[in-house]
Amino acid sequence: MTTNSELAVSASGLVKTFGDFTAVDGIDLEIRRGEVFGVLGPNGAGKTTTLKMLATLLSIDAGSAEIFGVDVKAYPHQVRQLVGVTGQYASVDENLTATENLVLFGRLLGMSGKAARAASEELLESFGLEEAAKRQISKFSGGMRRRLDLAASLLSRPPLIFLDEPTTGLDPRTRGQMWDTIRTLVAGGSTVLLTTQYLDEADQLADRIAVIDRGVKVAEGTSEQLKTSVGSSTLHLRLSDKSQIAAAAAVVEKVTGDRPVLTPEAGGVNVPLADADRAADVLIGLRHADISITTANVQQPTLDEVFLALTGHGTESAENPEQTDRNIHTEEVA
Amino acid sequence: MAALISTYAVADRPLRAHPSVGETISQTLTMARRAYIKMMRNPEQFFDVTIQPLLFTAMFAYIFGGAISGDVQSYLPTIITGILAQTALTASMARGTQLREDMDKGVFDRFKALPIARIAPLAGPAVADLLRYGIAATLTIVVGLLMGYRPGGGVGGVLAGWALTIFAGWSLSWIFTWLGTVMKTAGGVQGLGMMIMFPLTFLSPAFVPKETMPDWLQHFVDVNPVTLVINATRDLMNAGEVTMSVVWALVGCAAVVAIFAPLSVWSYSKKL
Ligand SMILES: Nc1ncnc2c1ncn2[C@@H]1O[C@H](COP(=O)(O)OP(=O)(O)OP(=O)(O)O)[C@@H](O)[C@H]1O
Numbered sequence: 001m002t003t004n005s006e007l008a009v010s011a012s013g014l015v016k017t018f019g020d021f022t023a024v025d026g027i028d029l030e031i032r033r034g035e036v037f038g039v040l041g042p043n044g045a046g047k048t049t050t051l052k053m054l055a056t057l058l059s060i061d062a063g064s065a066e067i068f069g070v071d072v073k074a075y076p077h078q079v080r081q082l083v084g085v086t087g088q089y090a091s092v093d094e095n096l097t098a099t100e101n102l103v104l105f106g107r108l109l110g111m112s113g114k115a116a117r118a119a120s121e122e123l124l125e126s127f128g129l130e131e132a133a134k135r136q137i138s139k140f141s142g143g144m145r146r147r148l149d150l151a152a153s154l155l156s157r158p159p160l161i162f163l164d165e166p167t168t169g170l171d172p173r174t175r176g177q178m179w180d181t182i183r184t185l186v187a188g189g190s191t192v193l194l195t196t197q198y199l200d201e202a203d204q205l206a207d208r209i210a211v212i213d214r215g216v217k218v219a220e221g222t223s224e225q226l227k228t229s230v231g232s233s234t235l236h237l238r239l240s241d242k243s244q245i246a247a248a249a250a251v252v253e254k255v256t257g258d259r260p261v262l263t264p265e266a267g268g269v270n271v272p273l274a275d276a277d278r279a280a281d282v283l284i285g286l287r288h289a290d291i292s293i294t295t296a297n298v299q300q301p302t303l304d305e306v307f308l309a310l311t312g313h314g315t316e317s318a319e320n321p322e323q324t325d326r327n328i329h330t331e332e333v334a
Numbered sequence: 335m336a337a338l339i340s341t342y343a344v345a346d347r348p349l350r351a352h353p354s355v356g357e358t359i360s361q362t363l364t365m366a367r368r369a370y371i372k373m374m375r376n377p378e379q380f381f382d383v384t385i386q387p388l389l390f391t392a393m394f395a396y397i398f399g400g401a402i403s404g405d406v407q408s409y410l411p412t413i414i415t416g417i418l419a420q421t422a423l424t425a426s427m428a429r430g431t432q433l434r435e436d437m438d439k440g441v442f443d444r445f446k447a448l449p450i451a452r453i454a455p456l457a458g459p460a461v462a463d464l465l466r467y468g469i470a471a472t473l474t475i476v477v478g479l480l481m482g483y484r485p486g487g488g489v490g491g492v493l494a495g496w497a498l499t500i501f502a503g504w505s506l507s508w509i510f511t512w513l514g515t516v517m518k519t520a521g522g523v524q525g526l527g528m529m530i531m532f533p534l535t536f537l538s539p540a541f542v543p544k545e546t547m548p549d550w551l552q553h554f555v556d557v558n559p560v561t562l563v564i565n566a567t568r569d570l571m572n573a574g575e576v577t578m579s580v581v582w583a584l585v586g587c588a589a590v591v592a593i594f595a596p597l598s599v600w601s602y603s604k605k606l
């Protein structure tokens with residue numbers, strides 16, 4: 001059997017139920033070859049469940065899926081030859097060293113002992129793990145585990161790679177390294193399906209994004225399309241002279257046609273922008289009216305705002321402490 | 335890194351329909367090697383096959399010897415072969431709990447996602463366990479010899495009994511492998527395993543002659559696979575004869591594997 005589809009993944013109406021709970025409720029996905037596709041959703045949205053069904057790790061209760069044109073339900077063994085899976089929870093053996101793990105997986109994939117050792121060495125080097133080669137995984141840091149996990153998924157040279165929350169729990173520097181690795185994979189022609197809870201991660205990496213919530217796909221598109229569909233970025237202004245706040249509000253309303261949100265105690269004016277270019281118009285209008293400002297910045301919508309707009313409820317992810325400091329690309333305008 | 339990974343993406347490659355027999359064997363041996371490395375790093379995995387046979391052999395011989403056979407010396411041919419079967423059974427029981435614990439770890443997700451034979455992750459550790467059964471059988475026989483056991487079957491008979499014990503342990507381990515794939519927790523496997531192990535060991539001629547039990551119990555003793563193994567071991571080690579009991583023991587063990595190995599693979603793949 002050979003593969004033949006233009007699409008790396010084509011799934012329609014995927015359903016997974018656990019008892020009477022429907023974790024995935026009719027999800028359609030189409031992922032083109034060579035693309036990075038992001039599945040964005042809060043805790044419990046059904047990201048892992050969807051990925052596991054596509055990776056033959058969970059049975060598909062209803063609907064169908066094809067990987068490079070190969071039916072997942074009918075030909076799981078063939079699909080396993082096409083997909084490299086990096087699970088949400090480290091799928092390497094704790095009691096073995098990094099080298100032993102990679103050699104084990106290499107041998108299972110049919111490499112000779114020599115070839116497996118060579119591939120292991122090569123991968124550990126590319127992932128900056130060569131010093132840890134002989135250490136047991138139980139002594140690895142979270143970031144090292146994730147990298148080893150990804151390395152293990154690449155042993156078979158899979159054309160399609162699934163990454164389930166590749167950077168959750170990593171510090172910003174390690175997250176950056178992981179992003180670089182993923183970009184390199186894509187540059188090499190791999191197709192990547194990744195899940196994440198972070199809009200900025202999807203934004204950084206994904207060509208297209210599907211937003212899922214409670215087992216249902218609520219939106220799909222490029223990150224630009226998503227953000228625009230959600231509406232606006234916000235221009236946050238701070239006035240030098242708080243008493244000018246009414247005058248400032250009038251100027252803003254004249255330029256944008258919308259009333260800004262005011263915080264008079266702080267001299268703050270928050271302007272919703274349909275389009276970030278309008279920020280300049282507002283600033284020029286203020287200059288003409290002789291209103292001076294101390295700070296100005298434009299913020300894109302946060303994941304919370306995207307979710308609120310798309311689903312009518314927030315992400316409910318209390319366990320996301322990074323939300324505030326990762327408040328998505330604040331650009332200084334003035 | 336780019337150079338390394340660029341060669342990694344080849345979607346249009348021929349796909350194999352299923353693993354060949356040769357691949358299945360090689361994958362099983364690879365998984366056996368993994369189990370072996372883990373075993374060596376967790377020496378407590380050897381407790382049940384070292385301390386236990388040593389302790390039980392000496393304890394049972396001195397406690398029951400006088401009562402059952404008049405003296406310890408004449409009880410040894412009974413108790414050594416009985417303990418051999420018992421140890422094989424207890425040692426194989428650990429397979430179920432270990433498999434269950436292992437399957438709950440992330441690495442099993444990777445095994446499932448790899449294009450490998452479904453039986454390899456189950457059969458590999460079972461192969462590595464041959465070492466455990468070998469240790470248990472050897473220790474039991476050595477302790478017996480030290481206590482004055484003089485097997486009538488000679489060296490050949492003893493070696494045959496030793497080999498049969500190992501084969502029996504391996505075969506019975508498939509019952510527990512299957513339990514490991516169907517039960518939800520390692521604790522559950524352990525509990526159920528005990529409930530299976532105790533009647534199988536004690537409702538057998540392992541420690542006392544069958545004739546001393548009530549009639550209704552004797553019916554169970556007759557069909558107990560452990561009885562088959564014990565009778566066969568006695569014929570081999572104490573008499574040096576390859577009797578029908580030996581044939582039945584081998585058939586019984588093979589039947590256990592023929593039933594429980596496919597069941598295990600089926601329930602393991604269904605759990606996907
Ligand atoms: N084996 C299972 N049995 C019962 N319920 C399950 C099982 N696996 C997942 N669920 C439930 O299905 C829902 C979706 O889970 P899933 O793991 O796919 O979410 P997720 O989007 O990956 O979340 P997270 O961001 O926390 O990883 C959750 O409510 C979860 O509790």
Ligand SMILES: [Mg+2]
Nearest residue numbers: 047048049088
């Ligand atoms: Mg998940």
